[in-house]
Amino acid sequence: MDACGYTPTPISVFLSNVTTPVDSGHSSAETDRVESGACCRFRHFASAPRESFVDIIVAQIGDHHGFLPTRGTFMLDFVFLAMIAIIPVMVWSIYLVRYQRRYELHKRVQVSLALVLLVAVVLFEVDVRFFTDWETLAVASPYFEPDAWCTVWYALVVHLVFAVPTPFIWAFVITQALRRFPRPAAPSAYSRQHIFRARVAAAGMVMTAVTGWVFYWLAFVA
Numbered sequence: 001m002d003a004c005g006y007t008p009t010p011i012s013v014f015l016s017n018v019t020t021p022v023d024s025g026h027s028s029a030e031t032d033r034v035e036s037g038a039c040c041r042f043r044h045f046a047s048a049p050r051e052s053f054v055d056i057i058v059a060q061i062g063d064h065h066g067f068l069p070t071r072g073t074f075m076l077d078f079v080f081l082a083m084i085a086i087i088p089v090m091v092w093s094i095y096l097v098r099y100q101r102r103y104e105l106h107k108r109v110q111v112s113l114a115l116v117l118l119v120a121v122v123l124f125e126v127d128v129r130f131f132t133d134w135e136t137l138a139v140a141s142p143y144f145e146p147d148a149w150c151t152v153w154y155a156l157v158v159h160l161v162f163a164v165p166t167p168f169i170w171a172f173v174i175t176q177a178l179r180r181f182p183r184p185a186a187p188s189a190y191s192r193q194h195i196f197r198a199r200v201a202a203a204g205m206v207m208t209a210v211t212g213w214v215f216y217w218l219a220f221v222a
């Protein structure tokens with residue numbers, strides 16, 4: 001286990017073996033901290049070759065160090081930021097349909113958002129199921145107690161109450177809208193039902209994002 005409470009995994013050991021030390025670009029004080037292991041957040045930058053951005057991203061994923069200055073992994077940081085980005089895009093899409101009657105653009109934005117979400121959710125699930133032990137990363141939080149019900153676990157349960165059904169509600173709203181609105185998209189006899197269902201879907205997404213941010217902060221920032 002290192003200074004951040006991180007235990008190496010087979011993937012990170014493999015990646016650190018295939019990378020070669022190069023000039024890190026840190027000042028000598030920073031390099032001392034990196035070499036002493038006090039600053040593991042920068043360690044992958046110190047050890048990864050500089051030739052490609054993709055190498056750095058892959059090393060970050062394998063090394064279980066994200067790109068935000070928190071204890072989150074690459075995928076946790078990515079989903080956290082995706083959730084921040086999704087809300088304004090969704091609000092813009094609803095504004096488009098409600099105040100500008102740009103139905104076809106609303107449809108395209110919502111379908112694109114759903115595809116981005118699908119990819120993020122699948123990558124995230126693979127990461128937390130097979131690669132990341134988030135509890136190890138949360139040990140440093142004052143709100144976390146290993147093997148006990150604690151604030152972090154309560155926050156996670158509340159988050160899951162919204163995060164689990166919301167993708168299914170979105171899938172339902174989108175498939176029904178695609179099937180029952182005319183092409184190109186325009187108001188129809190299905191409008192009333194869509195507006196009600198879509199508001200539930202939008203509220204589910206907002207609650208998923210807000211409860212996710214609370215969990216992320218309690219577990220990986222505090």
Ligand code: HEM
Pocket residue numbers: 094097098103106107110111170173174177178179181185186187188191192194195198199201202
């Ligand atoms: C989960 C995805 C979606 C969400 C969250 C969503 C959200 C909304 C919301 C909240 C409204 C009502 C705006 C208001 O208050 O006036 C609305 C209207 C509308 N949406 Fe969506 N939408 C989604 C997907 C789609 C898709 C895929 C289509 C097209 C196939 C579509 C077509 C429309 C149309 C035509 C209206 C206008 C209904 C009317 O005013 O008569 N939506 N949408």
